[in-house]
Amino acid sequence: MSSLLLRILYGFSPPLHRQLFKWPFVLAAGKKDLIDLPVLNEEDLEEQFVRGSGPGGQATNKTSNCVVLKHTPTGIVVKCHQTRSVTHNRKLARDILREKLEVEYKGEESELLRRQNESIQRKQVKRRKVNENIEKKRRFKETLNAEDFGFKSQEP
Amino acid sequence: MTSKTMWLLGRLMHRHRGGLKLSSFVRSASCTAEGAVAPPVDSSVTAEQAVRLWAQHFTLHGISEPLLSSQYIIAHVLGRKTLDGVDRRRLKDPLTDTERVSVWKLCTKRLTSMPVQYVIQEWDFRDLTLKMKPPVFIPRPETEELVGLVLEDLRLIRGESYGTDLRCLEVGCGSGAISLSLLHSIPQLRVLALDQSQAAVCLTRENANRLGLQDKLEVQHLDVMGDALLSKCGPVHFLVSNPPYLLTQEMQSLQTEILRFEDHAALDGGLDGLSVIRSILVLASKLLKERGRVYLEVAPCHPPVIRQMIEETMPGLLYLETRCDLTNRPRFCILQRRA
Numbered sequence: 173m174s175s176l177l178l179r180i181l182y183g184f185s186p187p188l189h190r191q192l193f194k195w196p197f198v199l200a201a202g203k204k205d206l207i208d209l210p211v212l213n214e215e216d217l218e219e220q221f222v223r224g225s226g227p228g229g230q231a232t233n234k235t236s237n238c239v240v241l242k243h244t245p246t247g248i249v250v251k252c253h254q255t256r257s258v259t260h261n262r263k264l265a266r267d268i269l270r271e272k273l274e275v276e277y278k279g280e281e282s283e284l285l286r287r288q289n290e291s292i293q294r295k296q297v298k299r300r301k302v303n304e305n306i307e308k309k310r311r312f313k314e315t316l317n318a319e320d321f322g323f324k325s326q327e328p
Numbered sequence: 329m330t331s332k333t334m335w336l337l338g339r340l341m342h343r344h345r346g347g348l349k350l351s352s353f354v355r356s357a358s359c360t361a362e363g364a365v366a367p368p369v370d371s372s373v374t375a376e377q378a379v380r381l382w383a384q385h386f387t388l389h390g391i392s393e394p395l396l397s398s399q400y401i402i403a404h405v406l407g408r409k410t411l412d413g414v415d416r417r418r419l420k421d422p423l424t425d426t427e428r429v430s431v432w433k434l435c436t437k438r439l440t441s442m443p444v445q446y447v448i449q450e451w452d453f454r455d456l457t458l459k460m461k462p463p464v465f466i467p468r469p470e471t472e473e474l475v476g477l478v479l480e481d482l483r484l485i486r487g488e489s490y491g492t493d494l495r496c497l498e499v500g501c502g503s504g505a506i507s508l509s510l511l512h513s514i515p516q517l518r519v520l521a522l523d524q525s526q527a528a529v530c531l532t533r534e535n536a537n538r539l540g541l542q543d544k545l546e547v548q549h550l551d552v553m554g555d556a557l558l559s560k561c562g563p564v565h566f567l568v569s570n571p572p573y574l575l576t577q578e579m580q581s582l583q584t585e586i587l588r589f590e591d592h593a594a595l596d597g598g599l600d601g602l603s604v605i606r607s608i609l610v611l612a613s614k615l616l617k618e619r620g621r622v623y624l625e626v627a628p629c630h631p632p633v634i635r636q637m638i639e640e641t642m643p644g645l646l647y648l649e650t651r652c653d654l655t656n657r658p659r660f661c662i663l664q665r666r667a
Contacts, residue, residue: 221654256452258469
């Protein structure tokens, strides 16, 4: 299974891997330190604030505060409405974009992809062990039941 | 409600509910002011199903942002700010009786077009979570930008740590969003906040207490347009305000959420939308230290009018700059008291 994943990762051009993983993966894992993320230039960004139609300001009361951020040199677009504060959504959108750019620029050598892959493999190993344990317990229970029946059939 | 109406409702729900299965019929139903009725509920409805059910119901009744409203309310009942923050598995579990009753109660309020922020009685503003209470004005996202602008400008003038001993006046504090946000970012800041609404004064104080900022904030119930003012108030380094700036003629076309639930006095700026702004600028020229600044959120048509007004009638003030909001509308004015 993991070798198949590796083949997917390194056998295809960068665009496909963007669909394989959900962002913000690294933020969720909490281990975002020590990854060299690219610096963002605000001049390279086009930002849109999705509030629906309407005059805005005091004249509008909407809860939607989605931020759409486009990185013009690469064409990568990020959408974020994870929080109830537009300021935070703007910050998060930039963080997510930096992660996507790291993968985009580094391709196979992406540190992010490497960590994601490691995490997936760790989870697979863990799940395998859990399944093995369940199987062991099940077999043990079966032998117990079999003994029970054996014993009962000997009663007068 | 007659059994025929309930049958009809059941049929409507069946047509509109998509893949949702309801195994039993009406358990609870309650009427809103206009007769919009909450949908019937099965005792084993999951969070996910409730979100869909209520989103469909809001759509049926023309409630704006039907899916978002449903998501925010149910996330809130489950103890989170957004549905993203709820564990995937939790969404597939049936709601407890308490949760279900709460969801139905809150969503029924939303059926009256009550803003989500009033329904869940809180909302976020930059780094803060503030209590919300009708009819006190709900902070808008644009105003988060105003605070960002103020902080950025102050850092430019006074250095990265905002210098020492900073005093500010906020006019029209509402729920306290601007003042409390500034206080949160600038430890040495002291603020005097005013509002002509007693409800706003109380809510600002309550939010200050909840955030532990009450010692740095004084709130007074005063009307800048009427009350003889502030002889006791010493000079301030800057003044900030998101004053009522809508034109009276704009008031009638506002969303139901605003018209029905928010304080009109917090919105209506008179014929030209500048009635409160004018008073604030007069106050600014008296209370600001030399070269102290005024930061205002205004209507997009206001900046050139304000510039002209102070050039012609308020020689003590200098118009510095207009800044746009995220939708690229002119939204913020920066002025300065001349030396």
